[in-house]
Amino acid sequence: MFYLWDHKYEVYTKRGRKSPLFLSKIDMISKERIEALIDERIQELDKNLYVVEMTISSNNVIRVELDRIDGYVAVEDCMSVSRNIEHNIDREQDDFELHVSSAGLDKPFRHENQYLKNIGKRVKVKLKDTSKIEGELIYFDSEEMQLKDRVKKKIEGRKKKEWVEEIYKIKMKEIKDTKIVISFK
Incomplete structure (x- = not known):
């Protein structure tokens, strides 16, 4: 529970604005x-469905992102979860306000299952030192991941890369x- 100051009840004086005499009380929906x-x-529904991210803003906007281990989230899955909440x-x-959707292809991975699901697919990794690496995800565990990529390199004893x-x-x-x-080849 928290209190919200409503701007439409501001009082203005010769010196500027004054805070209102009261605050509105708003109950937040619990995350649990x-x-x-x-x-x-x-x-x-299905044990292969999982929550990537769930947030509730201070004005009760609920956002839920779902994904599947074995494929893509169906619209029916999102509708079913949404209806159960409503x-x-x-x-x-x-x-x-409620938004239930699948985890978008353009969004970064936020759950370990997303890494496991995409083994064998091409990914782009941004490192904290601002460098980027792109390649096929070939291994993942909670400590490290491995990418494989073909690059042109100068080999000792040869004229060209x-x-x-x-x-x-x-x-x-x-x-x-x-x-x-995302590739359209």
């Missing part, structure tokens, strides 16, 4: 309550973000 409703529906929260008591397969081992604590590379 929403997580329980989401988990309840996911258990009913039907179990009283709008008369808790005014809220040749294609060489390079393996990059990256510690997870060095990563700023990871995104899938």
